[in-house]
Amino acid sequence: MRRVGVAGAIAAWFAVIAILAAAPVFAPDTALAIIARVVFSGLCHQIPERSFGHDGHLLAVCARCAGIYAGLALGPLLAIAHPLAPRRARWWVIGAVPMATQVLLAWIWPALDLGWLRALTGIWAGLFGGWLLASALSAPRETLDRAPASA
């Protein structure tokens, strides 16, 4: 029960961030959209060519960041069903490798620098980030202490 509460709170936390990042699309020309643009300017380059949009209005973050925030909001829900050992390096590697590979490949082969691919790898990375964070914060302390530091 505690795990559900903690994971739900973390999911809600990141969902608020994800919704705010999308504010310029669903509530353009409002204070919320300006707030989103101001705050996320410190966290994302906000280049229009690399951002998703609808009807001429762009998200406050790029495609990759949008994916990461969406993943961070969804990942904690996975921790309810199946918590991970957050200090096992393999989970971090599994989460980060697709995004890192995409970044590397896009440098070598710009044709692979696709918006949906950036978003997808971002979702994957965010999913694992949220999953691990919720697993860590919802697990009893002694469970974490027993988990080894490396894979």
Added chain:
Amino acid sequence: MKDKQHYLVPVLAGGVLAAVLSAIPIVNYCNLIFCMWMLLGAGLAVKLVQDKTNTVDGKEGAMIGLLTGLVTGGLFAVLYLLMFLIFGAAMIPGAAAGEVEGALGGTVMMLVITVGSCFVALFAFGGFGALGGLLASMIFPPKNDDAGGGGGGGFAQAPSAPGFGQPPGGPGAPPAGGFGPPPGGPGAPPAGGFGQPPSGGGQPPGGGSPWGQ
């Protein structure tokens, strides 16, 4: 959060570092890589606490990171407020034209944006700080301190009151209290009334502590 007394300085140091690096133009571009400065600030805080306590696990790391992120977000909030105070009037619609109603509405709007930005900054930096703290607790795990009881890097456990510990020479050596003959022989006068530790027993740690290891 069992070692909260050790949090203040590391959390402030990590939070200020992340905020400063995130506020410097060009340098702040590193934040585009998964909010790198925030992860680094939270990681620094966890490392500092880990060095002091050696007990930071994943949960505690995430909490330290969250606090660091909130400090960074708080500093950004102050920055937004300062920007509002310095440049706000110039940005308020209608203020330059002298329209009172327009200026009033613009001021309220600017205040809403500033306060809203403060809250969102706390949310965003807090979230990434928690992630950074968790990641750092994985990179800097507690050192295996099972050697603590057997010497070789562990902390010697001091007795609760002087006089109850073992003398350096072991159970057979005379305690530092004047009992037993000094090593020079029974006829030699004790120096100041206290027995000398046996020559093979070594010096007690800490330069003369009355109790042994």
